[in-house]
Amino acid sequence: MKKKWLLAIPFAVVAVAITSYQTVFTLPSESQLSSISGDKVELSLQCYRNQQAKILDVNGRIDLLVWNIYKQNRDNWQTVLTQLSQNKQLVLLQEASMTSSLQSWIKQQQWFGSQVDAFKAFDTTAGVLNLTVDTPNLACAFTELEPWLRLPKSALYATYPLSSGESLAVVNIHAVNFTYGTQEYQRQLATLVKELTEHNGPIIVAGDFNSWSDARLRVMRSALNRVGLQEASYQPDNRTQFITGLPLDHIFYRGLTLETAKAPISDASDHNPIVASFTLKDKDVERPN
Template sequence: MKKRNLTLLLCVIFTIALITVQVIFTLPDSAKVTTISESSSAPIPELACYRNASPKPLDVDGKINLLVWNIYKQNRENWQQALGQYSQGRQLVLLQEANMTPDLKAWIATKMWNGNQVEAFKAFDSTAGVLNLAPELPKLACAYTELEPWLRLPKSGLYATYALSNGASLAVVNIHAVNFTFGTQEYQHQLSVLINELKHHQGPIIVAGDFNSWSESRVAVMSQVLGSIGVKEVHFSPDHRVQFVTGLALDHVFVRGLKVDKAEAPQTDASDHNPLLVELSLP
């Protein structure tokens, strides 16, 4: 009888959670990318892809300083101070769980960033999803979402290409991988769709974000899919990347065609994840 009551209670809790999600969150009909530019008075939502006919080089004298960080929807009070600190001097900022609140919009405008965000869903009129920020807009930015099987909320990914000073094109994937799944089917599908965009790219590549790689089976899928495009994982020192109870790190950076000069993952209490700071240079 106790087991039956417990099962019933869990079902009730799960049902309430689903109803709450449906009430609070608004899901777009399809993946959308919002472009943030100094020249526009407001973010401009676009369907699937943003295109820029006259991009400017991303690197500075062949250097690309990168920040990758899950900022936990800016739920911690000191997120602005920490984000300002870690983004200082960076040419590319890849954020996950970015909640486009008025405070974040103001921070982006004050720092004079340009960028693109995937509109995974809306909560209380604020869009949430992965966000790319840079001094210059990319040549191309395409949004992709994958629905969480349990919570029915999408996780997002952004495929973008940036011009480089040597005439090459840098391809970047910013990913927040699906989390709660019974197996790895949805996880593999999300990674494969994004990585397929890179298979025909001839220039340098960065693949980074919160991979939710909390199990050995997920790590195996991640390694297999990313191995198909020849990227190498970046190793950090110090390495304070957040870990699951299994001891596996959740956040990763993979590169191809770039030299890793320095990589560190410092500690902070401004999010439930620690930032990844990587200094890269063109070969």
């Protein structure tokens, strides 16, 4: 009798774990996107479109913030995010949890938000988040399931009109992490690169690539090289590193001039942010008098 009880224990543990998982996490049946503006959160399946979007750059300049915000788990996230996002035209966040406090902050700062609904934890949506003053022309959600944790990692492909008459394609990525080998990692990047191959204008690809191994770095760089992207160099470079000494966060770009890029130290997340400034290459861009 005791033996039967002992044999039942592992099955009971698994049953409890599955029940707990299903209680905490909810996964959408397909990729979907939330658009956040003021008090409104509108859900759309995979893509949002608005052909009347306003120009993203300011006098040919694009100031960018890239940051894994760690689900806003640190007490000072709001103060630091306000400081870092000041005067930015584009904010790309990873591990954003759409809590009431984050939604209130977005409203207060008068941002338009596009977030991938990768999954919900206790009914709170989590995924990558783009913040801009106005809407994108197009924003599409992409997810890739973590093979071990069974939770999706997310990426957002968006386009924004520029004063040069071109369109900027932006990929905000939180790459799959816990894998044996690089198959899922490669598949996630390949899906996004396929979208980028159809874009003729400038491109920014940035986020938390979870590039903690040499194999992952090779896959990442090989994929992005196929669409002619180059990586920003950072001064200072305090990007968060894995125990291997390899940085996890990156900015890649094409068709823009990189003016500055830096990764300052911050205690408001488990990742340090990256701040960069670009200018458009088109000589006909309207400049201030």
